[in-house]
Amino acid sequence: MIHVTLVPTPVGNLSDITLRALEVLKNCDAVAAEDTRHTGILLKHYGIDKPLVRLDQHTIKDRAEGVLEKHPRLAFVSDAGTPGISDPGAELVQIVLALGGQIEVLPGPTALIPALVLSGLPTQPFTFEGFLPRSGSERKSRLQALIERTHTSAFYESPHRLTDTLEELIKLCGPERQVSITRELSKKFEETYRGTLQEAFLHFEKGVKGEIVVVLSPAPVKAVNESMDFRELARKLYQDGLGTREVRDELIKAGLRKNDAYVIALELREASG
Known part of the structure; x- marks a missing residue:
């Protein structure tokens, strides 16, 4: 019987892993990972010796079924955080369910929720966009929907695209919209910058490193016609x-x-x- 466990791993500090996650990693048949070298560092740190199999966005369609046949009790980890959010974990879940297998998802680290709470912006409700499309009409429509929402929005962004995205947002909704940008969560140089879009652009325009979560404030609610009954x-x-x-x-x-x-x-x- 196929049984796959999605195991959250630290987004920075290796001490953030849970005891249950370690137990699963120690008792599984094998560990599937986006990057076996990256995951190997984590396993070595905790003295876990298990077969490591690469399952990333380029290999998961072709290799997943064979890996599951050989290692039916499989643990899957992404590079960091909870698998299934902006990584191949979501596709693996669909494959396992189609094969009639069982899926277990452990609670644990994620960059999204700490960044959302750190922002100081309203947290209920909020919309998570994952990674925005890099270009094209889909990116334009997603950005337009994002800036028009009257609740908080959050998305992941890469360091080399952050300032370009901030420039786009400034053009679409003005420089005064509030934003919170968190990077390097739980690491030595963790930072959360809160301010206007323009201030954030100036703060990061000389370059930025690390994994990034952008949290955009709600759009102002349009004033209603108070004279109308x-x-x-x-x-x-x-x-x-x-x-x-x-x-x-x-x-x-x-x-x-x-x-x-x-x-x-x-x-x-x-x-x-």
Whole structure:
């Protein structure tokens, strides 16, 4: 029976690994990793001697099934953090499930949550974008959606693309939007910079190293038309035969916030009934 365990590994400080993660690594048939040399350092540090197999984004489709046949009790680790987030772990899960195997995911280190909390920005709700596309229409649409959200957004970025991304964000939503940038989490030179997009660009324009999490503040909520009687508008729309969803959408078009529009639409539907 195939049983694959996704094992979170430290994003920096090797002491951040859990006791349960070490137990799984010691008792599995083999350890599959994005980079066997990188993972080998971790295993050696903890005195774990297990076969190491490379399964990265370039090899996982062709090699995964054969690896699972040879090592049915497999532990999978990414380069750092929790596998399955912006790495081949997600694809491995799909392969195992398709083969009728079992998946276990251990709780443990991740760069996302510490960076989100460190930002000081609202944490509920938030959207995680992973790594943004490098170019093209998909990147443009993802960036546009990101800057329009009225809740916090977070994404991973590489050091050599950070300033270019900050420049794009400045052009799209202005230099005063608040941002938090965390790099090198749990390492000696850990840093969280909080400020405007323009300030962050100036801070990092001379170069930056390390793994990076960018947390962007929510877009300002558009002011509603306070002179309009939205309840009266909802009554008229119901009298015209519109349904609840249509009434809600018309209230939003008139300038009401989405949640408020939903509440009024429900309230007036009951009153009109």
